[in-house]
Amino acid sequence: MLIKIPRKSDCTSAQVTPEHLYLSRRHMLGGALAGLAVAAMPRLGAAAEASRYADAEPGKAPGWFSDKLGATRWQAVTTQGEAITPFKDATHYNNFYEFGPDKGDPAANASTLSTEPWSVVVDGEVGKPGRYALEDFVKPYQLEERIYRLRCVEAWSMVIPWLGFPLAEVLKQVEPTSKARYVRFETLQDPKSMPGQRSGFALIDWPYVEGLRLDEAMNPLAILAVGMYGRELANQNGAPLRLVVPWKYGFKSIKSIVRISLVAEQPATTWQGLAPDEYGFYANVNPTVDHPRWTQARERRLPSGLFSPNVRETQMFNGYADEVASLYSGLDLRKNY
Amino acid sequence: MRYPWLRLAIFMTGCLVPAWWLYQAASGLLDPDPGKVLVDRLGLGALVFLLITLSMTPLQRLSGWPGWIVVRRQLGLWCFAYIVLHLASYIVFVLGLDWGQLGVELRKRPYIIVGALGFLGLLALAVTSNRYSQKRLGARWKKLHRLVYGVLGLGLLHFLWIVRSDLREWAVYAAVGGMLMLLRVPQVARRIPRLGRQGRVR
Numbered sequence: 046m047l048i049k050i051p052r053k054s055d056c057t058s059a060q061v062t063p064e065h066l067y068l069s070r071r072h073m074l075g076g077a078l079a080g081l082a083v084a085a086m087p088r089l090g091a092a093a094e095a096s097r098y099a100d101a102e103p104g105k106a107p108g109w110f111s112d113k114l115g116a117t118r119w120q121a122v123t124t125q126g127e128a129i130t131p132f133k134d135a136t137h138y139n140n141f142y143e144f145g146p147d148k149g150d151p152a153a154n155a156s157t158l159s160t161e162p163w164s165v166v167v168d169g170e171v172g173k174p175g176r177y178a179l180e181d182f183v184k185p186y187q188l189e190e191r192i193y194r195l196r197c198v199e200a201w202s203m204v205i206p207w208l209g210f211p212l213a214e215v216l217k218q219v220e221p222t223s224k225a226r227y228v229r230f231e232t233l234q235d236p237k238s239m240p241g242q243r244s245g246f247a248l249i250d251w252p253y254v255e256g257l258r259l260d261e262a263m264n265p266l267a268i269l270a271v272g273m274y275g276r277e278l279a280n281q282n283g284a285p286l287r288l289v290v291p292w293k294y295g296f297k298s299i300k301s302i303v304r305i306s307l308v309a310e311q312p313a314t315t316w317q318g319l320a321p322d323e324y325g326f327y328a329n330v331n332p333t334v335d336h337p338r339w340t341q342a343r344e345r346r347l348p349s350g351l352f353s354p355n356v357r358e359t360q361m362f363n364g365y366a367d368e369v370a371s372l373y374s375g376l377d378l379r380k381n382y
Numbered sequence: 383m384r385y386p387w388l389r390l391a392i393f394m395t396g397c398l399v400p401a402w403w404l405y406q407a408a409s410g411l412l413d414p415d416p417g418k419v420l421v422d423r424l425g426l427g428a429l430v431f432l433l434i435t436l437s438m439t440p441l442q443r444l445s446g447w448p449g450w451i452v453v454r455r456q457l458g459l460w461c462f463a464y465i466v467l468h469l470a471s472y473i474v475f476v477l478g479l480d481w482g483q484l485g486v487e488l489r490k491r492p493y494i495i496v497g498a499l500g501f502l503g504l505l506a507l508a509v510t511s512n513r514y515s516q517k518r519l520g521a522r523w524k525k526l527h528r529l530v531y532g533v534l535g536l537g538l539l540h541f542l543w544i545v546r547s548d549l550r551e552w553a554v555y556a557a558v559g560g561m562l563m564l565l566r567v568p569q570v571a572r573r574i575p576r577l578g579r580q581g582r583v584r
Contacts, residue, residue, distance in 0.1 A: 134414035146548035201415060246550035319547070338491055338543070340483065348414035351407045356478050
């Protein structure tokens with residue numbers, strides 16, 4: 046017998062939009078005939094999908110992405126009563142130090158990043174190591190839309206609709222050996238296209254490395270994302286492939302991944318190596334453990350107006366405690382921050 | 383009053399720059415986190431005014447033109463004004479007027495403590511910047527105002543401890559500050575060539 050226990054973050058059936066309303070939503074936008082004409086043209090059809098988020102700029106989606114978009118499970122996970130961050134803010138207020146230290150630098154500089162062709166190396170303690178072209182790497186998985194809170198360690202936060210697939214499915218596919226206990230991720234290192242990696246003043250030892258415990262990586266909330274706001278990822282958001290672990294501070298969600306390794310030992314991660322007293326390996330969102338330089342009890346939900354600051358209490362595990370708290374039972378989260 | 387137009391120009395610049403920032407913030411140009419941007423810009427603006435203030439004496443020595451020294455006090459006061467605005471906007475936009483949290487930050491965060499000490503130093507200098515204090519303090523006034531070198535050090539340390547990953551911007555300000563301090567070492571100061579005809583004013 047299957048007993049389904051609803052999680053707190055699940056939608057109840059009363060919140061589900063009735064199907065006839067859902068199906069009729071496009072008639073609101075410009076008439077059935079125009080809709081038919083648009084649907085007949087595959088490129089424009091992709092653009093129509095992007096209009097789910099009216100403020101999102103259409104991108105230049107690679108073919109494999111447009112092909113997968115049609116079968117997407119929209120709104121597979123949602124946040125209740127929390128507005129989605131405007132597309133402009135999610136794409137113009139970023140930390141991606143490969144493209145510069147200021148929040149606007151990634152949007153200004155990331156156009157130099159070439160995401161096609163892209164390949165991902167899977168190695169270490171796996172039964173099926175290899176180098177995969179990105180389109181082959183993502184082929185087996187159905188895209189899901191996951192609307193997640195994103196809490197940066199700098200005490201600001203956003204709500205972002207990602208498009209991706211569970212990391213667990215990828216890990217099952219590559220068959221970790223019995224020695225595998227951690228997953229290590231690596232970002233592209235390419236000083237030619239990444240000005241931050243050319244800076245002589247950068248304190249970061251490139252390439253950027255992040256990691257998860259294997260059981261964390263297998264948690265259904267952890268995804269590999271290839272899109273956002275109904276379109277492919279913008280370069281500054283970590284195109285073409287990034288991690289999203291919503292119960293951890295944003296820096297754990299590594300961008301522009303080129304290597305995924307299963308390893309026996311806890312990997313040395315970038316921020317932990319740079320300032321171990323400020324950034325731990327776990328980096329779970331935790332309002333009771335301060336960053337040495339600022340409090341983590343509250344966050345500015347962006348956009349936050351000058352005279353109407355949008356400050357809210359930070360939630361344990363960024364509000365995903367029901368799903369992930371059990372991963373850390375018996376672990377002292379003050380020591381393992 | 384000598385050089386009234388120069389004084390007025392500096393005064394207008396000092397007023398208009400933060401007014402322009404406030405206008406930008408109010409009209410959404412600094413979104414999505416305008417409060418944080420204002421705090422950062424005001425802090426950096428104060429540092430710039432401090433460095434300009436400290437370059438007046440070496441420039442006067444170099445050129446012999448007395449105008450540099452005439453505007454030095456006003457520039458120093460602008461540095462103080464920007465720090466007051468920096469602090470006020472930190473308390474309003476970052477702490478959300480949570481005074482209890484300010485107490486916690488003042489006890490726990492080294493960069494806040496260093497910044498607060500720098501503010502107290504500037505406060506002492508601003509309060510004694512008038513002619514009455516100069517007369518009253520006599521020779522001690524000059525000694526007291528050497529505190530500005532300490533304030534520069536505290537300001538740069540405060541800035542350094544905010545840096546997360548890239549030292550380039552900080553290094554530029556620190557290099558300028560370091561050079562201005564070097565020019566005050568007596569052995570170096572004596573060798574600054576006099577380009578102008580007039581001698582020293584003070």
